[in-house]
Amino acid sequence: MGKLPFGPVIAASLSGPGSSLQFADHQRRDQPEAGSLDAAHFLLVVAERAVLHSVQRAGHRPSRCVVLAEQQQLLERAGADPVKPPAASLPPEQIHGLLQRIAPDLARYGLTGVSRLEADFAPVLEAMEARGLPLDVPAWRQVLAEAEGRAAAARTRLGASVGTDLTGNPNLEPGERGRILAWFQAEGYPIQSTSKHALGGLDHPAAKALLDWREAAKLTSTYEGYLDRLAGGRIFGRFQGLGAASGRMSCGHPNLQNIPARLRPCVRAPEGRVLVSADYSGCELRIVAALSRDEALIEALLEADFHSAVARRLFNQPVSKTENPELRHQAKGINFGLLYGMGAKSLGQDLGISTSEARALMDRYFEGFPRLAQWRKEALEAPKQQGFLRTRLGRRLAVDRQRDIGPLALNFPVQGGGADLIKRAAVRVEQGLAKAGLDGQLVNMIHDELLLEASAPDGQAVAELVKGEMITAGAELFKEVPMAVDAAVSANWAH
DNA sequence: TGCTGGCCGGAC
């Protein structure tokens, strides 16, 4: 496993003496640069230097500001000489020292908890990034080769359906969205887009061929390139600890967080080692339940099949995966929509029912979970007064009071809370493994899942430790609802 | 040629 050229960096670039800034929160890129930032009285906490610069260009001089620059960002910013690290690295203790110096400000803004978390998490993430993900290259190639075959076959079928030119190519190339849309409309199909949803509703061989082609071509076009980035059989992504406005991480070059299910089994531990995958089951729903303290919701979450339990409460009928499954399906639709601040219109489209039916369903749902309904009301009101959103830990996101932020106000505390949770869990796992002396290391994180590589003999113990720490992290942050974790030990990344 | 925005789809 390679070593990165330098460690976690605290970039403290501020004008004036005594300006030391470090760490944490996130400013949305699409936020207005001025207006929401009241310079003198605002502790500016940014993820990227670029944001800070734009703020300064706008004439703001925050008295305190904090930037957590990750090493890859710094490499990119170094521009002409990307090898030379632009700043000295700081060990974790010094991060905490810096945090202590600005502790009064952090406390004043209620940022003590997140700042600690992000500071603890930064070195964990960096170590993970440096390890990379072990790939079974022949298996990966094999999946792509099969996809290539499917793409070619689908293209042939498309040609058979829409006709071919002199060279045998389809008259309608699968990438031409505009022409595809026009072609189907001319055929009398009233579609508005060429999305999977629209095309999937069509009973036409050309539509089927197009969808098959797209699915297969996506695999080959996107994931062939991963093999060019291999080093020692491992693939290295660049993680941004605060990549998303919600506080979630992001990953790119390449993205290791959206590897499709059919390629995940090709992520494989080297000989003599195993992969340990552990994911929270339904963690965002549990967070909603914890935040709202809705007894009925909590009760349903304690049952074996949550969606069925909700459906039984909604419809007063026996429901399981086999009995009245359509009711379970409806309950599941609302349960997820809930997390995104979905409206009746979208829910109806999702479930294939009318908007008014969907509205009635939602009304009934909130009657069954009254404290949940109350929490939503409060969640929608708070940012209008305060101008920002918060997670329970204190992570905050500035919002524009003028704009309608409905769905965001409902989603941020949940998605952001999930980010707090997994980061806390990762820190606990790292500490727990060190203390137990087990051979296990984080190699990937995907929002509610931890992926570790371990020695084969330690695999089972690592899995149990990880599961325990994830549950404990849940108890720390969301004590109202126990978290559930599924953990598995396997040679490859499988679910 | 390179950039950008829109569309589309993978993950959660």
Place this chain on the structure above:
DNA sequence: AAACGTCCGGCCAGCA
């Protein structure tokens, strides 16, 4: 009253 969240990346189309 109404409100579908967060990313990354590939391809196409339009523009300079």
